Amino acid sequence: MKGIHRLNHKDYIGVQENNLYYYEITGSERDAKSTESTKETFSDWSESPIDVGDYKVIPFGADNDIPKKIQESVFPNSLAPRLQNRKIELLFEQGPYLYQHVKDGRKYFREPVEESKIQEWLDSIGYEDILLANATDYYYQNQVFNKVRRELGYRLGDGGLGAIEHQPAFDCRLAYRRNDKKKAPTHVLVADWDNLQNEDVKVYPLYDRMEPTKHRLSMHWSKFASFGKRDYPVPDIYGSLEWIDRSTSIPKIFRALTENSLNIKWHIQSPAAYWDRKRSQLKENCQSQQPPIQYKEQMLVDLKEQILEKLSSLLSGVENVGKFWHNEYVIELIGANAVEQGWKIMPIEQKIEEYVTAQIKISEKADFATVAGLGLHAALGNVGADGKSDSGSEQLYALKIHQLTSVNIAEYHVCKSINDSLKAKFNTNIKIGFYHINPEREQDITQSQRIANNTPSNQ
Template identity: 40%
Template structure:
């Protein structure tokens, strides 16, 4: 028996049957039920923990886990999402100031890169680049980022200051509302082991107030949720990846189907049909030989003769050195009443149609890859998902990159940098600095001199 795990689920293959099973977690006491499908109706659902109403992340409060398991078990999705992260990251984070300049077409807003030792020292003190990489990854998967602000110790008696920003895992953080809040607007964030994988951890939780933009130093610790608003969805974002989940599952199933085919299909080329009369005759011959030799007859003797006989036939039908050989058999007939019975060997060639089967599933996988790239809003030239399976032309890649930089950077950068830029504003109000990602303007190869084509690191 072979077991192929897909996250917590599995495909079981045996010689007689193949089936799948799905593992369901036992919900906590404060969860009354789980929906059979992961619908988009999250707003009207909630659960209670302490004095708070917890808003579920998905119909079954497991959307981050579903996306994680579906993406990580796929062969192309992690690469596409990583490529989008790399495109947004560009040459890395830099400090800048915004300035309006006059051009012949009107005013244009540009970024002027800055250096500031005080700000850079603060950023390095809490490893801001590691935080930003995690924030970029969260955004690409689920289009939202949870971050925790921690003030400096003694901020209530001294000058308040945001000491650091800590990344919060989206599968362990949920928005919540105080029970006496009639508006149901999220006022807090609760961190816990929501996936129930650790029973002890699932009973422990921490509550943090949401960051107050009007009074940023009101709480020593607070959480900010920066995200892309989804139409008519109040608390969390429905990521673009959600609509591609079924395509992802279909694409992931193709290699598993091929594996099951290799392990369990008979893959027969010939079908032998032997007459029972032939074996009855051989049985009598073996029994007669046993009588002459005064040895007892056993059915195993006939089975051994049959094995050796079929091995001789297999040698004739297989191997390059046996090309041109043939097998000769005879047929005999007996009459039983009005029926004419035929006795003889038959060898039939089996047409397995494996090529058609494999081609059909590869076509499904290719279409799933293109659907995924389209759903994630990444041009196939940038995601290495071309129609022909070959690399796209350089000019097509350049134009795709230009379009992405013009339309696909600003909003993601705003969401990813939201916590950092608010901290810069309250910590260094007079500097007017922001943090953003630096992107070089792509140029065609013929526009670059040979001496400039070397990549400097």
């Protein structure tokens, strides 16, 4: 395990001989020209568009990498992926069905309907797979992209909308034409944004609900809008990434301790502003090349590992770090406060038991914050306090509240492309949604309806 190992995008561990070094990047990483490292802004994404052919691409995040950040934070975590999947399962529940809104006195309710022509079309496009993929994108990015095709016979007056196809939101970016002064999204560009090659970019106009057959192929885009944002929504999960990263990193530190019998000697903190300057330098170097090359965030990741590995080597054989490492401090005036930004190399007393106990407490707090931040009651995620399962009554009421408050908006966006197409293609008020059963207490239903008597082995 010797060398530098990345825990997440802000934490690393270095292993040198029998020592372990914990590296932490403090503050928010952002563009180096900013003088504020503790505050992240969301309004300036569109101010630095990416040139791709005849289009200006609005970056999704300051470095066009929010989907990647979410992926890298969530996937290694022991809780987040399961909780995300659980929300999808609770939304999908009994599966999709067709319905109409019916008025009964002063109340509205959903009445299931059967319509053979609509059902045949839904079956032809694989609607269940589309809705399941849409739900995944919605809970990770708060937006959904679907390609909508016009039928071939439309120009002859025979037909309208044809197939719908799910397009992974991970690869989609909003864009507008170079000469468009409004700078509002009009197109969607699909590409591998980590390895961008202009010839591999697919361009789609945004779907127009008022003229659904205007384009032979268009991109339907539905989002849960964020306050003050006219392009991308800020995903709900984004604010929880710091806690998710902390929850993920601690087990990896323990693994290094147990597998290698290592001693944690140094805790090294580096300011985010330092790496912001390195990012700017790398971007300038890329532009100075002949011909210019495109900057990739992986370049900064590689540079971090080189610098931290060199520091690990220096620390492994010295007691007085100051003799070998130049610690550059920067004082920036933020408001009325002087903020010190510099590397801090702090020796850790060899009290492993106390250190482990402290890390466990941090881990418990991080796990709690992860569950809370993902917006799912712990009882529904089978994550109770201290790892204990919650009671059946608590799970029941948590499910009822979830169905009442956390399903409708998600269902609206997940099903919107199909419902818009049903309206345009069949001129109907029939919609598609997800069928949910109202949960009841076991003692309130007959014995034959109870869970114990409805398992596959008893049927």
